[in-house]
Amino acid sequence: MSELLSPEILMSIMVAAMGGATVILFAALGELVTERAGIWNMGVEGTMLVGCLVAYLVMAGTGSPILASIAAIGAGMVAGLIIGFMTVTLRVDHFVTGLGFNLLASGLTLFWFRSYVGGGKPPSYSTIDTVPIPGLADIPILGQILFNQHLLTYIALLSVPVIAVFLRRTTFGLETRAAGENPQFLEAKGLSVATRQYAALLFGSALTGLGGAFLMLAFADQFRPDISGGRGWLAIVAVIAGNWKPLRTMAAVLIFAILDSLAVHAQGVGVDVPYQFFLMLPYVASIGLLILIRSRSGQPAKLGVPYLRH
Amino acid sequence: MTSPTLEVTALCKSFGSVRANHDVTFSVDAGELLCLFGENGAGKSTLSACLTGLYRPDSGEIALEGTPLRLSSAADAIRHGIGLVHQHFVLVPDFTVLENIVVGSETGLFVDFASAEARLRQICESYGIDIDPNARVEDLSVGEQQWAELLKALYFDAKLLILDEPTATLDVEGSKKLFRIIDKLKADGVAIILITHFLEEVMQADRVAVLRQGAVVGIKKTAETSPEELTRMMVGRDLKRQTRQSTPMGTARLALESVTVEGLGERPDLDDISFCVHEGEIFGIAGVAGNGQRPLMEVIAGVRKPKSGIISLDDTVISSKGVHAIKSMGLGHIPEDRFAEGLVRDFSIEENLILGEHRGTFAKGGLLDFRKMAQNAKRLIAEFSIAAPSGETLVGNLSGGNAQRVILAREMQLASKVLLANQPTRGLDVGVIDYIHQCLFNKKAEGVAVVIASSELEDLIALCDRIGVLFQGRLMGIVDARKTNLEEIGLLMAGHALETAV
Numbered sequence: 072m073s074e075l076l077s078p079e080i081l082m083s084i085m086v087a088a089m090g091g092a093t094v095i096l097f098a099a100l101g102e103l104v105t106e107r108a109g110i111w112n113m114g115v116e117g118t119m120l121v122g123c124l125v126a127y128l129v130m131a132g133t134g135s136p137i138l139a140s141i142a143a144i145g146a147g148m149v150a151g152l153i154i155g156f157m158t159v160t161l162r163v164d165h166f167v168t169g170l171g172f173n174l175l176a177s178g179l180t181l182f183w184f185r186s187y188v189g190g191g192k193p194p195s196y197s198t199i200d201t202v203p204i205p206g207l208a209d210i211p212i213l214g215q216i217l218f219n220q221h222l223l224t225y226i227a228l229l230s231v232p233v234i235a236v237f238l239r240r241t242t243f244g245l246e247t248r249a250a251g252e253n254p255q256f257l258e259a260k261g262l263s264v265a266t267r268q269y270a271a272l273l274f275g276s277a278l279t280g281l282g283g284a285f286l287m288l289a290f291a292d293q294f295r296p297d298i299s300g301g302r303g304w305l306a307i308v309a310v311i312a313g314n315w316k317p318l319r320t321m322a323a324v325l326i327f328a329i330l331d332s333l334a335v336h337a338q339g340v341g342v343d344v345p346y347q348f349f350l351m352l353p354y355v356a357s358i359g360l361l362i363l364i365r366s367r368s369g370q371p372a373k374l375g376v377p378y379l380r381h
Numbered sequence: 382m383t384s385p386t387l388e389v390t391a392l393c394k395s396f397g398s399v400r401a402n403h404d405v406t407f408s409v410d411a412g413e414l415l416c417l418f419g420e421n422g423a424g425k426s427t428l429s430a431c432l433t434g435l436y437r438p439d440s441g442e443i444a445l446e447g448t449p450l451r452l453s454s455a456a457d458a459i460r461h462g463i464g465l466v467h468q469h470f471v472l473v474p475d476f477t478v479l480e481n482i483v484v485g486s487e488t489g490l491f492v493d494f495a496s497a498e499a500r501l502r503q504i505c506e507s508y509g510i511d512i513d514p515n516a517r518v519e520d521l522s523v524g525e526q527q528w529a530e531l532l533k534a535l536y537f538d539a540k541l542l543i544l545d546e547p548t549a550t551l552d553v554e555g556s557k558k559l560f561r562i563i564d565k566l567k568a569d570g571v572a573i574i575l576i577t578h579f580l581e582e583v584m585q586a587d588r589v590a591v592l593r594q595g596a597v598v599g600i601k602k603t604a605e606t607s608p609e610e611l612t613r614m615m616v617g618r619d620l621k622r623q624t625r626q627s628t629p630m631g632t633a634r635l636a637l638e639s640v641t642v643e644g645l646g647e648r649p650d651l652d653d654i655s656f657c658v659h660e661g662e663i664f665g666i667a668g669v670a671g672n673g674q675r676p677l678m679e680v681i682a683g684v685r686k687p688k689s690g691i692i693s694l695d696d697t698v699i700s701s702k703g704v705h706a707i708k709s710m711g712l713g714h715i716p717e718d719r720f721a722e723g724l725v726r727d728f729s730i731e732e733n734l735i736l737g738e739h740r741g742t743f744a745k746g747g748l749l750d751f752r753k754m755a756q757n758a759k760r761l762i763a764e765f766s767i768a769a770p771s772g773e774t775l776v777g778n779l780s781g782g783n784a785q786r787v788i789l790a791r792e793m794q795l796a797s798k799v800l801l802a803n804q805p806t807r808g809l810d811v812g813v814i815d816y817i818h819q820c821l822f823n824k825k826a827e828g829v830a831v832v833i834a835s836s837e838l839e840d841l842i843a844l845c846d847r848i849g850v851l852f853q854g855r856l857m858g859i860v861d862a863r864k865t866n867l868e869e870i871g872l873l874m875a876g877h878a879l880e881t882a883v
């Protein structure tokens with residue numbers, strides 16, 4: 072095991088972890104905003120998968136990562152709209168909606184991918200490059216980990232304080248939180264609960280779609296069925312373990328990402344522990360975190376409760 | 382002549398077969414205080430919901446300063462300057478007072494907390510309300526939450542302010558303060574509709590509209606009427622105050638010996654309490670709110686455990702038993718906060734009536750016996766005259782008084798030996814209060830030991846055999862209700878000890 076602890080490998084684990092964290096962080100931040108508005112969106116995994124496929128198709132077709140990202144955001148919003156129609160307008164149980172959507176996404180992306188490839192070889196492309204920040208990237212250790220990353224990683228990290236400020240300080244952020252805490256309160260103030268919940272879902276699912284795009288563009292050169300591999304679920308866990316606070320949610324995401332990166336490196340280095348053990352780590356950690364961090368003080372009071380207007 | 386601030390003509394609103402408002406017509410002038418007075422379920426809250434866009438009336442006209450209004454949402458009402466203080470708080474507990482207030486009135490991207498706070502402080506000062514804008518609502522006492530709720534309506538300049546039972550949760554001081562605020566609002570030309578069950582408050586209004594079963598049965602100038610006449614108009618008959626019957630008292634039924642319950646801070650919630658209640662005795666608990674009434678009820682019911690001391694029921698020690706075990710020995714408990722502790726809003730009347738017993742009498746091989754539940758509900762709805770379309774009505778849709786009857790019905794059933802009642806008449810109309818008092822007397826006649834805590838001292842004196850007074854968790858003294866008076870109890874409540882023990 073000691074091979075894993077050499078400075079070069081540790082460094083490499085951390086650098087890769089930041090990339091892996093980006094995927095989960097986008098989804099987790101999106102889910103955090105959605106849940107603060109009262110919608111317990113269980114469709115994160117499916118939304119991410121759709122984002123992956125759409126980004127892949129656009130990337131393979133146009134070769135433009137920017138277009139691919141934008142298309143994935145759009146696909147995420149469509150997913151958010153569907154989930155919103157079910158949970159907000161029809162007031163279907165949030166869990167049932169999410170689970171159903173995941174099944175749909177899993178089947179649909181597979182079908183779509185197969186018919187696109189049509190028996191031939193799926194097209195591939197080269198993954199996107201990192202964008203070192205001049206000056207900062209040369210700082211020893213930290214420079215490599217934080218400032219020699221992909222553009223979307225910087226955006227994800229910057230989103231954390233932006234979302235924290237949005238929720239605390241902006242008018243719409245306050246109203247979004249009120250929708251999750253006490254929808255009747257919002258209604259009595261003459262504000263529409265549905266508008267805020269739809270907005271939160273659209274925003275959250277857009278971020279999740281973008282996370283999917285990043286997974287596609289930075290890590291894989293072609294689509295695979297169920298490529299999201301449980302990252303959407305980890306995002307949901309991170310929000311709970313983070314007690315619905317942006318900064319803590321990011322901390323939980325980082326733990327998952329580091330363990331995931333460790334697993335990848337363990338396979339590469341060839342340690343004498345079965346690699347399945349390492350693969351299991353992020354998921355064991357997610358359960359462990361939920362057991363350790365039992366505080367749910369930040370949970371919106373009316374999270375997951377369909378709201379009936381008078 | 383200018384048109385009145387609000388003019389309501391022939392307003393009707395039904396829920397299914399329930400006619401909550403029927404042909405309601407009245408008006409309020411600028412600078413006038415109009416009281417809505419009526420039984421529980423008479424339709425007062427429904428009327429205020431119609432006037433603030435929360436419900437849409439089935440028919441009828443609402444005109445504000447002479448212009449007809451169509452209110453299709455609360456936003457419309459707010460835009461027209463109609464404010465409502467809800468009967469049950471509509472606040473976000475997780476938000477600060479300021480956050481609760483600014484939602485809906487900010488238009489920029491960022492909330493301008495600084496100027497909002499300045500404005501709020503200025504309003505607080507001009508109306509004499511003492512509240513910390515940055516305190517979180519869940520940390521406030523019920524009374525303070527009432528001020529927060531009121532500030533929500535004062536924050537935008539309302540032309541018409543509707544107050545739905547704001548004084549139910551306020552003490553005497555709070556109610557006086559509210560009337561000072563109302564006077565100031567009147568002087569500023571605001572029209573005010575106040576809903577209350579307290580006759581003393583009703584008599585301070587300019588006019589009173591009496592509602593019965595959804596219809597206005599009369600509008601009177603307070604100067605030209607009397608509390609008696611209003612009561613008669615409201616319930617449709619004369620009310621005779623129930624008086625205590627001298628049933629012989631039996632042996633000691635419920636006994637507390639040196640019971641101490643720990644508090645959150647330094648001071649214990651209950652400090653060395655000893656007393657006993659006899660068969661067929663009604664024992665009153667008086668005290669300023671928050672001096673130990675609630676811990677006392679809870680420790681007897683087994684919800685909280687004493688740190689030391691013994692509680693026994695008919696010579697069986699119960700202080701070590703669980704809530705369910707104690708209840709099944711024949712103890713009924715009517716808790717203080719009906720929706721938080723006594724009822725599940727989203728459950729039907731049938732379901733609420735069997736809570737706690739759902740594993741016993743009403744279960745059949747691990748499944749609920751729906752037939753039996755329905756029968757039980759039917760019987761109790763009739764017996765306690767709960768006004769509801771059916772047993773399947775959700776308790777959250779009942780009026781405050783009828784919700785209280787549901788708890789009453791359930792707990793009276795259980796109370797074959799001891800009945801605990803904490804503020805059982807809060808927010809109820811005089812007709813229901815009369816009915817509850819009757820129920821308590823029936824229990825007394827059956828030999829049940831009744832413990833009742835109430836802020837209505839006059840009621841306690843009329844109802845009880847003996848009254849114990851709590852101050853800061855200590856029992857200041859026990860007085861004989863037949864020989865005591867308000868002054869004596871008042872002194873004890875303020876912490877002065879008693880010279881002669883009873």
Ligand SMILES: Nc1ncnc2c1ncn2[C@@H]1O[C@H](COP(=O)(O)OP(=O)(O)OP(=O)(O)O)[C@@H](O)[C@H]1O
Nearest residue numbers: 396401421422423424425426427778779780781782
């Ligand atoms: N949403 C609803 N659905 C069905 N019935 C309702 C609903 N709201 C009120 N009601 C019924 O309408 C009637 C009037 O209720 P309302 O709450 O207006 O009474 P109230 O005069 O305010 O009584 P209280 O003094 O107890 O608060 C009651 O019979 C009640 O059960």
Ligand SMILES: [Mg+2]
Nearest residue numbers: 425426468781
């Ligand atoms: Mg009411």
